[in-house]
Amino acid sequence: MKIIEDSANSPEEPARRRGRPRSFDREAARDKAMMLFWQRGYEGTSINDLTEAMGITPPSLYTAFGSKEELYMEVLSLYKIGPGAYFTEALAEEKTAKGTISRLLHGAASSFVFGPGGCMISTAALSCAPDVKSVADKVAAMRSATLGVLTGLVQRAITDGEVPASTNAQHLARFYGAIIQGMSVQAHDGATVDELTAIAETAMSAWPEKASD
Numbered sequence: 001m002k003i004i005e006d007s008a009n010s011p012e013e014p015a016r017r018r019g020r021p022r023s024f025d026r027e028a029a030r031d032k033a034m035m036l037f038w039q040r041g042y043e044g045t046s047i048n049d050l051t052e053a054m055g056i057t058p059p060s061l062y063t064a065f066g067s068k069e070e071l072y073m074e075v076l077s078l079y080k081i082g083p084g085a086y087f088t089e090a091l092a093e094e095k096t097a098k099g100t101i102s103r104l105l106h107g108a109a110s111s112f113v114f115g116p117g118g119c120m121i122s123t124a125a126l127s128c129a130p131d132v133k134s135v136a137d138k139v140a141a142m143r144s145a146t147l148g149v150l151t152g153l154v155q156r157a158i159t160d161g162e163v164p165a166s167t168n169a170q171h172l173a174r175f176y177g178a179i180i181q182g183m184s185v186q187a188h189d190g191a192t193v194d195e196l197t198a199i200a201e202t203a204m205s206a207w208p209e210k211a212s213d
Contacts, residue, residue, distance in 0.1 A: 026064055029054040034075035034082075039116040042072055042135055069135055076142070079120045086111050091149070097157035098207055101150070101176055105200035108183050109193055118188035121146075122181045147177050163208045172208070179203045 032053045036045050047068060051058055065071040080087070086107030094100040112118050121142055150173035157163045183196050 024056065024060065024064070029056060029064070030071075030075060030078060033071055034078055034120075035115060037072055037075055038079070038120045043129065043132065069132070072135060073138060076121060076139070083111050083114050084119065084121065087146075097153045097160075097162055098204075100153055101207070102200070102204050105176070105179065105183075105203055106197060108180050109196035109200050112184055112187035112196060113191075113193050116188070117190070119180070119184035122184040123188065147173060150174075150177055161210065164210050167208050175206065176203065 032055075033050055036049060036053050040049070047058055047061065050068070050071070051061055054061065056064070061068075061071070065074065087104060090100050090103040090107055094103050108119070121139065151169050154163070154167065154169040154172045158165060158167055158169060179199065183191075183199055186199070187196060
């Protein structure tokens with residue numbers, strides 16, 4: 001007698017019931033989540049939006065990523081090594097503080113027109129409801145760390161004699177940090193590479209050159 005297997009009791013059924021498709025591609029799903037968060041922001045992106053874009057169910061999302069907040073922080077890290085990689089590359093490859101700042105600004109001009117536009121971190125979660133304040137705090141800490149890097153660059157320039165000793169490292173770092181964030185907003189609003197590059201070049205004209213002996 002031919003025995004017909006009851007599919008309801010098959011070993012694969014529990015996994016299917018949990019909502020994860022057999023062909024689930026975590027990296028591809030994460031890439032889609034990044035673009036959605038980048039376009040709509042944290043609060044503007046719902047779990048339904050994410051699962052629809054990623055092609056998975058809510059249980060599958062929670063199984064793979066833990067929570068919406070954890071997924072968001074993961075895609076911010078993904079952004080840093082993807083569209084935002086110009087930042088770490090400039091720090092690693094440029095020899096002078098001026099060269100590094102210039103490359104950061106020009107890299108931003110090129111990078112910020114990608115995807116939805118702007119920097120995902122510069123404009124991420126600037127304000128949010130009290131129940132998701134932890135997200136805003138984490139992203140603010142990332143922006144603060146970037147400012148710290150810029151301050152360190154200027155401080156090194158002072159120490160190396162690249163800029164006048166009277167240069168205020170924090171003030172100059174905040175100036176260039178504000179330029180980058182402003183470029184992000186303008187890119188989000190449709191500014192072109194040429195327009196952003198012009199901002200970068202204008203900003204570099206404010207770099208304090210040390211008087212020749």
